Amino acid sequence: MTATLELLGRIGLFGARVVWATVTLQVPLQTFLDQLRTVILRCMLPVIAVVFPFGMVMSLQGLEIFALYGSQRLLSPFVAAAIIRELSPVMASTLVAAQGGASFAAELGAMRIKEELDATDVMGVDSLAFHAAPRVLALTVACPVLNLMGCISGIVGGYFTAVIMEGEAHGVFMSEMWGLTGPADVWGTVIKTTVFGAIIGLISCYLGFNTRGGAAGVGRAVNDTVVYSILVFIAANYLLTSAFFGGAMP
Amino acid sequence: MDRPTAPPAVIELEGVSKSFDDTRVLDDISLAIPAGQTTAIIGASGTGKSVLIKHVIGLLRPDVGCVRVFGQDVATASKAQLYALRRRMGMLFQDGALFDSLTVGQNVGFPLEHHRKDLDEAQRGHLVEEKLEWVGLPGIADRSIASLSGGQRKRVGLARAIIMEPEIILFDEPNSGLDPLTSDAIDELIIDMKRRLGITFVVISHDIVGTVKVADHIGMLYEGRLVEFGPTHQILRSSNPVVMNFLRRNLDTSWLAALNAAGTEGVP
Amino acid sequence: MSFVAGIGRFCIFLAAFFRATIRRPPHPGMVLAEAYRIGVKSLPVLVIIAAFVGTNLALQGYNAFAPLGGQRLVGMFVSTAGIREMAPVIAAAMIAAKAGTEMASHIAVMRIREQIDALEVMAVDPMWYLILPRLLGIVLVLPALTIIAIFTTLCSAYLVTVWQLGLNGAVFLEFARQGIQGVDFIYCMTKGLVFGIIIALVSCFFGFEAGRGPEGVGRATNGAVVTVSVAVVFLNYFLSELFYG
Numbered sequence: 016m017t018a019t020l021e022l023l024g025r026i027g028l029f030g031a032r033v034v035w036a037t038v039t040l041q042v043p044l045q046t047f048l049d050q051l052r053t054v055i056l057r058c059m060l061p062v063i064a065v066v067f068p069f070g071m072v073m074s075l076q077g078l079e080i081f082a083l084y085g086s087q088r089l090l091s092p093f094v095a096a097a098i099i100r101e102l103s104p105v106m107a108s109t110l111v112a113a114q115g116g117a118s119f120a121a122e123l124g125a126m127r128i129k130e131e132l133d134a135t136d137v138m139g140v141d142s143l144a145f146h147a148a149p150r151v152l153a154l155t156v157a158c159p160v161l162n163l164m165g166c167i168s169g170i171v172g173g174y175f176t177a178v179i180m181e182g183e184a185h186g187v188f189m190s191e192m193w194g195l196t197g198p199a200d201v202w203g204t205v206i207k208t209t210v211f212g213a214i215i216g217l218i219s220c221y222l223g224f225n226t227r228g229g230a231a232g233v234g235r236a237v238n239d240t241v242v243y244s245i246l247v248f249i250a251a252n253y254l255l256t257s258a259f260f261g262g263a264m265p
Numbered sequence: 266m267d268r269p270t271a272p273p274a275v276i277e278l279e280g281v282s283k284s285f286d287d288t289r290v291l292d293d294i295s296l297a298i299p300a301g302q303t304t305a306i307i308g309a310s311g312t313g314k315s316v317l318i319k320h321v322i323g324l325l326r327p328d329v330g331c332v333r334v335f336g337q338d339v340a341t342a343s344k345a346q347l348y349a350l351r352r353r354m355g356m357l358f359q360d361g362a363l364f365d366s367l368t369v370g371q372n373v374g375f376p377l378e379h380h381r382k383d384l385d386e387a388q389r390g391h392l393v394e395e396k397l398e399w400v401g402l403p404g405i406a407d408r409s410i411a412s413l414s415g416g417q418r419k420r421v422g423l424a425r426a427i428i429m430e431p432e433i434i435l436f437d438e439p440n441s442g443l444d445p446l447t448s449d450a451i452d453e454l455i456i457d458m459k460r461r462l463g464i465t466f467v468v469i470s471h472d473i474v475g476t477v478k479v480a481d482h483i484g485m486l487y488e489g490r491l492v493e494f495g496p497t498h499q500i501l502r503s504s505n506p507v508v509m510n511f512l513r514r515n516l517d518t519s520w521l522a523a524l525n526a527a528g529t530e531g532v533p
Numbered sequence: 534m535s536f537v538a539g540i541g542r543f544c545i546f547l548a549a550f551f552r553a554t555i556r557r558p559p560h561p562g563m564v565l566a567e568a569y570r571i572g573v574k575s576l577p578v579l580v581i582i583a584a585f586v587g588t589n590l591a592l593q594g595y596n597a598f599a600p601l602g603g604q605r606l607v608g609m610f611v612s613t614a615g616i617r618e619m620a621p622v623i624a625a626a627m628i629a630a631k632a633g634t635e636m637a638s639h640i641a642v643m644r645i646r647e648q649i650d651a652l653e654v655m656a657v658d659p660m661w662y663l664i665l666p667r668l669l670g671i672v673l674v675l676p677a678l679t680i681i682a683i684f685t686t687l688c689s690a691y692l693v694t695v696w697q698l699g700l701n702g703a704v705f706l707e708f709a710r711q712g713i714q715g716v717d718f719i720y721c722m723t724k725g726l727v728f729g730i731i732i733a734l735v736s737c738f739f740g741f742e743a744g745r746g747p748e749g750v751g752r753a754t755n756g757a758v759v760t761v762s763v764a765v766v767f768l769n770y771f772l773s774e775l776f777y778g
Contacts, residue, residue, distance in 0.1 A: 068770040362651035
């Protein structure tokens with residue numbers, strides 16, 4: 016228990032240093048943009064490929080239920096809501112953790128064991144600001160971007176099953192789509208995934224930056240990154256969802 | 266001094282060529298490795314020595330040509346035939362290729378567990394301990410692989426390679442990654458095994474000093490071709506410029522002269 | 534079109550695997566050891582994630598139905614969505630994340646350290662020795678893990694519904710019960726089984742074909758996770774279409 020708290024404390028300090036580096040403009044812009052591009056390109060296809068079938072399945076299951084009550088027109092708002100509020104953010108973030116976070120942990124870990132980070136410090140440049148911080152920021156920005164791609168992909172998947180495969184009316188699908196969700200939900204999903212991206216960025220870059228123990232240590236950092244990132248953002252998901260959508264606490 | 270008639274060839278390569286991605290790694294290699302003797306294949310790093318040895322054990326197949334072991338074509342053998350051949354061979358990999366999740370004893374006894382079901386655990390343990398003693402590491406059967414040094418890993422790897430009493434043992438760069446003292450110790454170990462087992466050894470190496478101590482025959486690979494092959498003393502006196510260049514770069518010239526003068530046939 | 538090449542290599546791999554294992558029963562001890570390791574490794578993460586999925590199913594279900602006056606339906610929403618879709622996919626995702634990546638990286642490390650070659654040289658078939666026990670281990674353990682996922686999801690959804698949302702627990706349970714039929718459990722298990730087989734075969738495939746050096750291990754592990762994720766969600770759709778379509 017204390018070990019976990021200690022770890023959280025250290026990650027917090029790491030995060031504070033990243034924020035400071037950003038605010039004092041010590042983070043190299045080019046590195047940030049390069050890493051951002053890398054993450055988005057790497058994760059784009061997997062995110063789209065993973066959320067699309069979820070949209071399809073939502074349509075499939077949803078139609079079956081709504082058809083019982085003759086209320087098929089409720090399908091598209093249902094699909095849009097499910098995708099935008101939960102499925103896309105969670106699936107996109109999981110893939111960002113597994114693809115983006117894991118590879119940043121591996122990169123920084125390799126730099127650590129090859130003493131490249133020490134070399135940077137010795138040259139009078141803060142290795143955290145120069146190497147780690149741009150990656151943390153890249154993940155924080157990439158995650159909501161990828162989530163939006165996922166949302167579109169999921170809704171298209173839902174459309175595909177409902178309209179193209181099951182023959183529902185195109186017009187009805189499109190016009191009813193925003194019945195349950197509004198701008199607040201879109202903001203909500205963007206905020207959620209920005210938070211998730213920051214979590215993934217902090218955990219993966221912290222673990223990579225602080226790798227110990229050679230190549231085996233890098234392997235451990237990568238494994239731990241994926242698991243811890245997912246655990247933490249899933250917990251955060253619950254807290255954020257509670258905050259946005261509230262409970263009916265008397 | 267006279268050379269006995271060459272013993273029958275237990276491994277034969279005929280016109281073997283192999284390419285990887287447009288690079289011709291082996292170019293028309295023809296070679297007959299005699300039984301019961303130690304043959305070394307030398308050459309600079311990356312000249313295809315490991316590739317050659319992998320053809321012998323059937324891990325790779327030639328693009329052109331054929332590889333025969335005990336008279337059986339390796340490339341066309343069925344899996345059952347190939348596995349039967351492999352049970353008569355042993356191989357020491359560069360880093361030992363031991364299984365990290367098993368103890369030393371479990372590693373050495375691994376072939377017995379899978380191929381000698383007639384033995385019980387006690388008999389296996391006895392054989393494992395015996396082989397470990399042969400390679401100079403008695404009593405370490407319960408240690409983990411991670412706790413071994415590089416030299417110790419090679420010895421354990423060798424113990425595993427000999428436990429099924431093979432007729433051929435292949436050595437992939439036995440001296441690589443070792444300091445000079447340990448490297449000498451491994452050479453001594455190989456010579457000791459030669460005397461003890463009297464079977465066919467094929468050694469791949471770029472360490473010419475060790476090779477000369479250990480080998481009866483030497484073949485030299487250069488840019489994928491076999492530039493010369495013959496008894497050790499003949500290679501040492503070779504007039505082939507490539508061979509001479511390689512030897513000169515790697516052997517102390519006074520020692521080379523002394524060896525030539527003595528007319529030795531390999532093992533001093 | 535390296536994707537197509539990849540599919541081709543995977544098919545060759547599968548063919549070789551079947552040939553190697555079809556009449557060779559595995560070592561029971563090894564299968565049980567793998568099953569235990571996979572189960573133990575995946576369980577903690579699985580329970581935590583399943584719990585949070587339950588919480589969010591409850592919250593989102595409430596959010597969707599309450600405005601229409603249908604908050605009592607939350608129970609039905611949770612049980613239907615949970616058992617038909619979420620539980621099998623989550624169980625699969627967590628097992629893929631923990632056990633699958635461990636399989637891919639372990640086998641990849643063996644590949645780059647020539648240990649798989651060593652098995653071949655010792656005339657022990659690496660597919661029979663390495664992959665078969667893992668495949669059977671997952672198959673043994675997955676049904677149990679799926680049930681645990683279902684149970685955890687329902688429990689946490691119940692707790693959220695009663696404690697956080699202040700609804701009637703008995704009503705929740707009643708509607709939850711109405712949302713599922715016995716056959717749903719069978720479909721759920723079947724999905725889990727199919728996913729488990731895919732996780733084992735694809736992760737081991739990536740490990741087996743790993744390239745050189747530590748980068749090869751990283752690429753193998755990465756490739757395994759992404760491929761398994763995509764394969765599982767697509768298969769999930771097709772199976773749902775098959776079962777419920």
